[in-house]
Amino acid sequence: xxxxxxxxxxxxxxxxxxxxxxxxxxxxxxxxxxxxxxxxxxxxxxxxxxxxxxxxxxxxxxxxxxxxxxxxxxxxxxxxxxxxxxxxxxxxxxxxxxx
Numbered sequence: 001x002x003x004x005x006x007x008x009x010x011x012x013x014x015x016x017x018x019x020x021x022x023x024x025x026x027x028x029x030x031x032x033x034x035x036x037x038x039x040x041x042x043x044x045x046x047x048x049x050x051x052x053x054x055x056x057x058x059x060x061x062x063x064x065x066x067x068x069x070x071x072x073x074x075x076x077x078x079x080x081x082x083x084x085x086x087x088x089x090x091x092x093x094x095x096x097x098x099x
Contacts, residue, residue, distance in 0.1 A: 034051055040079065040082070041068075045068065057092060073097065080092050080095065
């Protein structure tokens with residue numbers, strides 16, 4: 001009986017366009033969004049916005065203050081472009097923010 005290494009099995013699961021791959025990509029979007037907030041707004045203000053989840057190509061973000069939400073609205077294009085550039089494909093279309 002032959003065994004398949006677990007790395008190969010997991011690799012196959014991530015390569016398929018199934019729900020597991022979509023979940024991994026969504027978690028990458030959240031991670032890259034946090035990095036983009038810190039890059040664009042600085043360490044202090046970047047921490048006031050927290051990406052929550054990606055659904056239907058819309059990134060939902062919670063903001064500590066309404067001024068941070070306003071800044072995200074004004075710079076939405078830059079943020080979306082930065083996230084998509086890090087991913088290497090267009091995965092995010094817009095940002096929905098909760099203040």
